[in-house]
Amino acid sequence: MKIAMIGSGYVGLVSGACFADFGHVVACVDKDPDKIAALEAGRIPIFEPGLDTLVADNVRQGRLTFSTNLPQAVAGADAVFIAVGTPSRRGDGFADLSYVHAAAREIGQALTGYAVVVTKSTVPVGTGDEVERIIREVRPEAEVAVVSNPEFLREGAAIADFKRPDRIVIGAEGAREAEVMREIYRPLYLNQAPILVTGRRTAELTKYAANAFLATKITFINEIADLCEQVGANVQEVARGIGLDNRIGAKFLHAGPGYGGSCFPKDILALVKT
Structure with a gap:
């Protein structure tokens, strides 16, 4: 074609x-x-x-x-x-x-x-x-x-x-x-x-929904990392413990500086403005 x-x-x-x-x-x-x-x-x-x-x-x-x-x-x-x-x-x-x-x-x-x-x-x-x-x-x-x-x-x-x-x-x-x-x-x-x-319209929203969900996982594990520091737990092991649940999955459960790049911040903001 x-x-x-x-x-x-x-x-x-x-x-x-x-x-x-x-x-x-x-x-x-x-x-x-x-x-x-x-x-x-x-x-x-x-x-x-x-x-x-x-x-x-x-x-x-x-x-x-x-x-x-x-x-x-x-x-x-x-x-x-x-x-x-x-x-x-x-x-x-x-x-x-x-x-x-x-x-x-x-x-x-x-x-x-x-x-x-x-x-x-x-x-x-x-x-x-x-x-x-x-x-x-x-x-x-x-x-x-x-x-x-x-x-x-x-x-x-x-x-x-x-x-x-x-x-x-x-x-x-x-x-x-x-x-x-x-x-x-x-x-x-x-x-x-x-x-x-x-x-x-469903396809258009699917893109934003996917990125928003991935950003949510990153934000969530960072919040858990803060809690781990307060109570003396190991965030890597917590992430592995929840990531082995097939309903959750191990990807995007790495504690760090948060989400960034050229897509996630822009797309999350655009979804909020929808």
Whole structure:
């Protein structure tokens, strides 16, 4: 299938390279000409183990290209993924959707036939509705379906997470677009990766709910660590004792400085603001 990946940052580049490795023809688009020039020269702007080799192999096979020309990439595409940033807005903490909305507008203007537009960026519930409204505003006659397909990638293990996922969440309102998404992920389906097809808003909320739950586990074990210091208990052994319960699990039960990074604080704040 022909795929356009709008945004060549962490999520867009990893996803685009992996989709190309599945055998799809992928064009990764970015407005930054320096980033695109670097990618075309084989220089990867982010550190992710194995990504340089994955990109080089698929570029050599002709399945992966990079461009600043969004209309050219979108024309004739079966699926167009939106993988642009959604940073927290200064002052109120709400997710800044200006890049998503701008991408939707440009995609709508560039569509040439039926396409599935997929929000890969982490977005608040209802964003897919707005993306569809924008596209139909600029191209009322567009034959398009908007889908939510949140990512669950860990930095440092993103390729493995993409190719061997715990689950693939697809938020689709119709059977036709759901089938397109199943075809895109067909190699993972053949490897028996669970595919959960839900409504669009359910998929959007699933991403936030997952990150909020993981952040809760981190916060909880840190509170228990404080209690352990007060009563003379060993927090590592407490974590092991509760983590062996299959209902709880051992992951994200490591006491430390708390959760951070580029996703958890932003996503928790966005969920609170929903």
